[in-house]
Amino acid sequence: MENYVQVTEIAxxxxxxxxxxxxxNHNRLVALKKIAVINDEQGIPISTIREITSLKSLQSFGHQNIVRLYDIFANYTVDRRTMDLTLVFEHVEQDLQTYIRNCPSAGIDTRKIKDIIYQIVNAIDFLHANRIVHRDLKPQNVLISRQGIVKVADFGLAKVFCENVPITSVVVTLWYRCPEVLxxxxYATPVDMWSVGCIMAELYLREPLFCGQTDIDQLQKIFSMTGLPDxxxxxxxxxFSRSTFCQYTRRPVQYSEMMPEICQDGVDLLQKLLKFNPKERLTAEESLQHPYFQDVLPSEKSDNHGDVNGRQ
Structure with a gap:
């Protein structure tokens, strides 16, 4: 750790x-993520070891849309009840939340929105192909470089560490959670695709699509827009009983009315990502083949797509 000099706190x-x-050592900027892991009676939880091993194995592939993990350091506290983990990631200039907040008043160019969503789905397809569910996909966990390259961050970490740290409503948002979690x-991999749909809508709207305060309120926000499922x-x-939400039986809101800039293919993709039934929700692999992305440049589609097992 003596080879790293902290500059400022990011988050x-x-x-x-x-x-x-x-x-x-390398004369470059990095991001240091410091996490405290509480040991169980047998020492470090096996789930922590398993997930860190998985995280490291993914890095060998060097996927363009996954933030790079350079190194991991671990130190025990004096009483050995807690292990302090430091993960060294590549540094990316800003997250997608900041990018949206700083966009011009005219909004984000629709071609840029398509490019950002394609890169996010490309990253999620890679994770799912390697049996990793992100579970906490939101604009704060999507980074974007000055060159426009999107990097999904914090994948797998929520699953590793959520049992060992306090979670408050201030830092863990409900806005990108799918109905089955609420x-x-x-749940399984479709949870991430619901989040992709929420992020896609936010890029067009420049504000979150569903802004609930509690699980019930979030569901009410969703059903008031999508209609109550059968x-x-x-x-x-x-x-939760379906009758709790019986007032939300009116016709679904039309996304094209909310987002005048979105094309018909974009509406179709959004509707298929925000399906209540996770079995009907498009997978990441299916989404990449959707007509909405038909004009994404072939070179962009071929960059770093696949998995560590060689799937293309």
Missing amino acids: NGAYGRVYKARDL LQST ESEWPVNIP
Whole structure:
């Protein structure tokens, strides 16, 4: 760690603190993410070891749209009840939340929106192909460089560390969570695709699509826009009854009315990403083939797409 000099604090969230630092060995800027992991009775939780191993193995592929992890350092506290982890990532200038906030009053160019979404989906496809679910995809966890290259960050870390740190409503937003998570039902990779849909809408609107304050309020915000799903689609063995939301039976809001700049293919993609039923939601692989992306340059489509097992 003596080879890294902290410059300034970048963020302070549920999973630790992030600092901008200088790597003296390579004369480059990096991001240091510092996290405290509470040891269980057997020592470091096996889930932590497993996820860090997975995280490191992905880096060998060097996917363009995944933030690079350069190094990991671990130190025990004096009582050995807590292990302080420091993860050294490549430094990227800003996150997507800042990018949206600083966009010109006329909005983000629709071609740029398409390019950003394509890169995000490309990253998520890579993660899903390698059996990793991000689970916390939101604009703050998507970085964008001055060259316009998108980097998905914090993948897998929520799963590793969420049991060992306090989570507050201030730092963990509900706005990008899918219905099955809010309803406390089972979930899998489609959770990330719902988040992609929310981010896509936000790029057009320049504000979040669903801004709930609690799980119930978030569901109400969703159903007021998408309409209440049929009884046959409602999950079983969950603590929420469909009748709780019976007032949201009117026709769904038209995305084209909310976002005049979006094309018809964009509306179609958005509708298929924001499906209540996760089995009907487009996968990342299917999304990459959607007509909305048909005019993405072939060279952009071929860059770093695939998985560590060689799938193309």
